[in-house]
Amino acid sequence: MKTALIIPTRNAERYLDHLLPALAAQSLQPDELLVVDTHSQDATAARFRAFGARVEVIQPQQFNHGGTRRWASRQVDAEVLMFLTQDAIPADPHCLASLRAGLFAAPDIGIAYGRQLPHLDAGILGAQARRFNYPVESRIKRLSDAPQLKVKTCFSSNSFSAYRRAALTDAGGFPADVIGSEDAYTAARMLLRGWAVHYVAEAQARHSHDYRLLEEFRRYFDIGVFYGREDWIAAAFGGAAGEGRRFVEAEIDALRAAGQAWRIPEVLLRSACKLLGYRLGHRERLLPNALKRRISMFSTYWA
Structure with a gap:
């Protein structure tokens, strides 16, 4: 099955000295690399094009966390849709391969999302947030887990994730218009349709924030x-x-x-x-x- 990697960007150049080498080192190279750039004012688009990516530029007023991903998923011809944010850096050369393997660990898995490690310079609280939400053990979550996990059943993260296109289509795709949390929305729709969500701890990327x-x-x-x-x-x-x-x-x-x-x-x-x-x-x-x-x-x- 073909794999596409989709990366939404905006003024991402400060991350590219780490992100591009990490992508080049991956044992699994996507069949398509699509960058949807929200009118960056730096060299983001040029550097990704030089890297070999297809870059589509949109205006800031066109961007929507759900709608843009919905549109992007229709621009690629692949059965596996991977999403990465510009500040999520693959932690090892097998990051994408491990995530893809997790997507096919069971026939009913519709979404796989990886473990997010704190950036090396993360503060104590930023690092703790990652440890809390991304434990060391993998888990497959199904609708039957809702009585125990409650809303955490549909927790997922598009900072580093993979979707089975058939499952995404069955659930109606990404929402056209949301302020954020499109990953939780889509996971919830999939779970209600009988698909499973797989947290794949073996697939690791560095991604954290030290919010003020x-x-x-x-x-x-x-x-x-x-x-x-x-x-x-x-x-x-x-x-x-x-x-x-x-x-x-x-x-x-x-x-x-x-x-x-x-x-x-x-x-x-x-x-x-x-x-x-x-x-x-x-x-x-x-x-x-x-x-x-x-x-x-x-x-x-x-x-």
Whole structure:
């Protein structure tokens, strides 16, 4: 089966000295490499073209986390669709091969997503977030796991993922218009159609963020918008089932282990900002678009 690798980009040049050599070293080379560039003002498009990629340039107002991936998936002729973000760097030469193998580990797997390791210069909290969400053991998740895992059943990440086209088509494809979390949306649709989601810990890429306080608020505002609008997901799978509390406890434990217990109030403040952002996002219909543009990470969504 043919494999296509799709990478959405915008002003990605600062990552390319690491990303391009990592892609060139892969034991599995995709049959197609499509870069969808959102009108970069640096040399992103030129460097990817020199690397051998097909580059399609779109305008910022055309970009949508779901819609752009939906469009891109229709521009390639492959049964396996891999997605990578510009700042996710394959950690070893077998990264893509391991992810593809995970997609075919069982006949009902529709999505495989890999383990995200923190970047080598990641801060304590940024690294802990990756350890919490991406454990060392692989797991295949099916709809029957929802009573235990709740909404985590449909957790997935398009920062480093692979889709079986037949499953993606069966589930209706990527959503045409979402503020983000298109990966959770698509995984939920697939699970409800009887497909499975495979977390493949052997497939590893380095990808992490050290968000500032305001960035945490803005990110969770967008997440709140998504789950407020897509309330069918919670209805089908349940809520977070205490994940937030466990996440905070893990952050505190990580700070104590690093001898930085003095930063615990920072964790509590961050958690308060996340909760406030999420709840505000859930009620975004009460807010004017001008305000939503100011507090959202995806400001052009509100144009």
